[in-house]
Amino acid sequence: MLRKITSLAVAMLAIVATTFAQQKAATPATTPAPTAPSVSIYGFVRNDAYYDSRQNVFVREGQLDLYPRDKDIQSDGSDYNKKSQLNILGILARFGVRVSGPDAFKAKTSAVLEGDFFGQADVNIGLLRLRHGYVKLDWQKSALTLGQTWYPMFIPECFPGVVGFNTGIPIAPFGWAGQVKYTAKIDAKNSLSLTAYKPREFAVANVNPTDVTNAASLNAALPELNLHYQYKSDNFLIGAQVDYSKITPYTKYGATGALLTNEASVNSVTAMAYAKITGKKIAVKAQALLGQNTTSWVMLGGYLGYKPTATSKETYKPIKTNAAWIDIYGTGKKVVPGLFVGYTSIEGAKSGATAAYGRAVGVSGRGIKDLMRISPRIDFISGKLSFRNELEFTTAKYGTRANDGKVTGATDNITNVRFTFSTVFNF
Template structure:
């Protein structure tokens, strides 16, 4: 976080000071040196230094060209042509008992390359101004892989102890200073909340090295699930923004924080059709609590994070929400409850400049919710049959080699998913573990 110092002077005082300075400079410039004075005396009359000017505005272009080469031991649940793998697909047996999804997959992609521009400008209301505009070729959907997608459109006003920012940026549950440094483009999901959203965020310095972050947030890049698929319409129709508060301790070698998050969605506007058409005003409220810690040592860095939350599909995590009927209309959705998850991850990596080893470990557990639901909306959850996940485990060691702006890296990712029979509370019984191994090689040239 960068904060700038500024002093607000009354307008009248500014005008008086400027007029007096201008008059003094003019008189000095017009007064000739004494007749008996030499060149040195004449020089002494001239101003000793030039007026201090404000820093010139700058624009900086940055980004990288990235190429991923990956091999998976089986089919996976993923985004963008397996660029982002979430977990292995469950078994799908043919008539002879052969698993259709037990087929390896090879992929080469350059869509994770990135281009951005950072900039600043003149002060506004006594605050330093800056911003970024960033895009990538990941595409806005699986059908548009290779298309340009907006990542960040972020503008900031920085005062001495306060920052006010607007636009699309990382959701506050994603902490840029403390997230998994895995080579895989999945960035640790589904164990790590991953979301970029339009928002208004304020950061206040409330003490030495202590900051309070508050935000009101919408949905755009990553959205909730519902009757019409993944969409921002559910949070928009609730007319209530996602609300966030976070307390952060930030030192040179320690970063720690706790956060609370709350959002409300409206899954649908109506139920039934024709003679049974009826307006629906049922809402789903959900919350999340997060804690994180980063310790930077002389040779290694350690990161830890834990999240307990509900309806986290907009963060590309496991779970969602369930729909319930009434005794009078058992098949009509009249109320909703979010499903719970608990996720923890840890990482350790080296601090070297040329060779950087690292290890990531993550665990996520599906906690379900109340029984007797009639429909499930989300990711990795169901109500009957083998349609849900009980837990996920991932272990991913990696090794990076860096030379200037060029980096190559290799990573092995082991992901185990416990599939089983879903019950009417979205919990899972009679589990069986399905495993995927991913080998990843990448090259990155930054500029």
């Protein structure tokens, strides 16, 4: 009897085990296996040789040129700044890492970490500098970007394709900032983004060793806000932005023991529009900007200070800056010509200013009224290697500034001609 019961129990267990195995095989997995992150490395090795016909305002030993210097007449009548210069640098070599997956919060995730050897300032040229460091969560109808990446005013799909590292500045906006960016995907072609970010470059009225470079931005406990609409199809791109900025220079007044602080702010609004059209043989990019206090985008401008008396607290007004550019280039794969034309002007602010803060601005002496640049180029491409050549003609009109920050009266055209030969190996 015991033997029969045992045999029956074994048979029942075998039936149960077989049924369970069959059900398990028929039931699909409800939890997918985690996806391993995908990592890719990219970048390029670049070497630039460039020649200037006169002295320039620049950074990193001339690698990034802005505009030609004004006349500096010596006792013998010669212009000291009418001297040529030449340099060869490889500090633009760049590398980055892209990481994708696994999913988080029901979104596809990715991250980018990128740097180059441009340095953070002229004193540490050749050292590693962070360009991008951000994480992105991408849902079906929206996306969220967190970290340091391009200013909203810099459009990766629509920026000047010039050879020079100036990338069109000081006419076109450029740079990176820490930010939080939310993008709503209206449909397959239309999107709307809202970005809150903190600029890295600002002219600070408070000259104090304990202040950091971007103290004017930090002292305003409000991020810069940018609203961006974009339409994008295969051959056409158009967009528009409105940007609001508030900074607090936080200037100190008085003698030691009797210091007064000033929390007056600079409120600025900038509007920008851009477009790109791609044809079979030719493509065109263009941008127009009406700006206020555009210093942080490495453009001309800033803000003016008003202090009627020695004991008055300084107030501020943003300087208006206008800019526009167009870039026409070929779409070939081996020989690619291009032409960049850009213009920018300083439109000043309210009269009666006693101080100016920013780039190429002032309330007295000589200064820039406007600036124009024409840059023809041609690229020769073979596989991953490119030989890039460019002639850059930059003309600045210099004249006497009034106390509204504008140049009035007669002006002198000061021109620099730069030739750049760049070797780029992509990987």
